[in-house]
Amino acid sequence: MxxxxxxxxxxxxxxxxxxxxxxxxxxxxxxxxxxxxxxxxxxxxxxxxxxxxxxxxxxxxxxxxxxxxxxxxxxxxxxxxxxxxxxxxxxxxxxxxxxxxxxxxxxxxxxxxxxxxxxxxxxxxxxxxxxxxxxxxxxxxxxxxxxxxxxxxxxxxxxxxxxxxxxxxxxxxxxxxxxTYTLPSFQTACGITDMMAHILERYFTNERNVELTDRLCEATLKTIINNAHTVLENPTSYDARAEIMWSGTIAHNDLLSTGRVGDWASHDIEHEISGIYDIAHGAGLAIVFPAWMKYVYKHDINRFVQYAHRVWNVEIDPFDLEKTALAGIKKTEEFFRSIGMPISLTEVNIFDEHIDEMAKKGTERGPLGNFVKLYEEDVRQILQLAK
CATH class of the missing domain: 3.40.50.1970 (Rossmann fold)
Incomplete structure (x- = not known):
């Protein structure tokens, strides 16, 4: 820490x-x-x-x-x-x-x-x-x-x-x-995705011995996941709305950052997408984050295994950690899909036209991220994975 x-x-x-x-x-x-x-x-x-x-x-x-x-x-x-x-x-x-x-x-x-x-x-x-x-x-x-x-x-x-x-x-x-009772379902889902992304940016760190903030991140993620479908199916559930609202605040008030260095590459990549296409930030994050995960998970497969097991209850296969890590990424995509989020650029009518521009603009001030440093070609490949 x-x-x-x-x-x-x-x-x-x-x-x-x-x-x-x-x-x-x-x-x-x-x-x-x-x-x-x-x-x-x-x-x-x-x-x-x-x-x-x-x-x-x-x-x-x-x-x-x-x-x-x-x-x-x-x-x-x-x-x-x-x-x-x-x-x-x-x-x-x-x-x-x-x-x-x-x-x-x-x-x-x-x-x-x-x-x-x-x-x-x-x-x-x-x-x-x-x-x-x-x-x-x-x-x-x-x-x-x-x-x-x-x-x-x-x-x-x-x-x-x-x-x-x-x-x-x-x-x-x-x-x-x-x-928040009258929020449209799509806006509610975008908010849920955004707050989850804030936690994930902090969770995927190279810092060791951060068990407390790992557990706080995992608990906040699970609280959001456990209440997400309730607020979408019953928008006037005060208890579920309260859990989601407070989770969103905790996700980004920097308590979960203490003692660790977050990544933030996925946010920076999404900013290039919504800067040009003006899509909802949460929707963009639902597209980018799983693609980023697929690109970087081998950098620290044990952290992705921990994420899959603790957040998504994936059984750890001790003989095939990669299988476990990929299952956690798949669960993430499936959850975003289940709350009505897009998980590919083509779903929001974004194709190849600006991919090179986004990769170049996103890295013009230097590489993105801290978990893995991403350069222009890396960002281009993540955007291709997100298609």
């Missing part, structure tokens, strides 16, 4: 009707707030009215920026930065899922920066200060409600890039499982 520092300062308010406290939590950071959200779903559900009412009870002045799309765009972020600077905004409140929260984080960083916010995503500069962020979560998936990271897409060149800083962790996040 490696030495580590762990700090996650996000206050969590979890449970029914917790959004009623959003005004109380927001007023701790000032009286001018940018309310950031996506489309009309928070209005049709009544959540918008409840949030605004709570904010107004605390005499908070509200500015709004709607229109966040999946794979959030830097152009809208730049609009938000201008609003914050021109109106001396004190806090950004993100009401939505990972895309809204990631966009809010980018605005929060850009509002305290004299240059272009995209500089943070290209590595030209790093975050030193940002506005505080609050969250009312409506889609459990990305884990952005407590994470330090944000992912934004630049329409100029279709680049989808990530950056992170501890200052970007939200000050508070409100998690009410009831708010």
């Amino acid at each position: 490696r030495d580590f520092e762990f700090q996650n300062g996000t206050k969590i308010l979890f449970g029914k009707d917790q959004e009623q406290y959003v005004g109380r939590e927001s007023t701790r950071y000032g009286k001018k707030l940018l309310l950031h959200y996506g489309g009309g779903s928070i209005k049709s559900s009544g959540l918008y009215d409840r949030v605004v009412s709570s904010l107004r009870e605390e005499d908070i002045e509200i500015f709004e920026l709607a229109g966040v799309k999946p794979n959030p765009r830097v152009s809208l972020v730049r609009e938000g930065v201008i609003i914050c600077k021109e109106n001396n905004i004190d806090l950004i409140l993100a009401v939505g899922g990972g895309s809204v929260i990631d966009s809010a984080k980018a605005i929060a960083a850009g509002a305290k920066y004299e240059g272009d916010v995209w500089d943070f995503y290209t590595g030209k500069n790093s975050v030193s200060d940002c506005l505080p962020i609050g969250v009312v979560l409506t889609i459990p998936a990305a884990g952005s409600e407590t994470s330090a990271g944000t992912v934004i897409t630049n329409e100029d060149g279709f680049y989808k890039r990530a950056m992170g800083h501890n200052n970007l962790r939200p000050k508070f996040s409100i998690l009410n499982p009831v708010l």
